[in-house]
Amino acid sequence: QKEVEQNSGPLSVPEGAIASLNCTYSDRVSQSFFWYRQYSGKSPELIMSIYSNGDKEDGRFTAQLNKASQYVSLLIRDSQPSDSATYLCAVGGSTLGRLYFGRGTQLTVWP
């Protein structure tokens, strides 16, 4: 069974701050990694994907991957109250599209 662990949270940051979300995974051969955002009562939506070691930036979001440490993170710069949600880390399996999810980290950004 592939394990995906996220920092338990909840995480609370002031508006404008950097929010840092962390995730570790157990399967060393995993090749694809994703961050989904889920608002309360809604379905998850994909916000970032990363496949290679290093950083990937998209607007205020930066995903960081370190395969040697089996670690993936998401940084949210200039956090906004609208970023308040649960962030799910997901790791791809050997079957295309099959994902393993962490429990999620609840983020609150206060004005």
Added chain:
Amino acid sequence: DGGITQSPKYLFRKEGQNVTLSCEQNLNHDAMYWYRQDPGQGLRLIYYSQIVNDFQKGDIAEGYSVSREKKESFPLTVTSAQKNPTAFYLCASSTSTSPSFGQGTRLTVV
């Protein structure tokens, strides 16, 4: 509009009943998935299908059944054998590494 449509949005089931959750997609995706989410938990895979007339069990398939007779449709039946079915059910489809999700069905046992 292209997308994944789940129905109903809310569903109530009596003890001992079977219920079927609908999932339809018009994205022309080959692969479809059913996940279950419990409060404070991540998503767990129930069943998935990569092609019409074929499907595989995920991590928590007991008490559930599926069919894939059409590319667009992947209904999930929650049988009476599922002892704790109250949860948020999410259908997804994919043509690549990252699935897109429908809006979900919230099932409650009454």
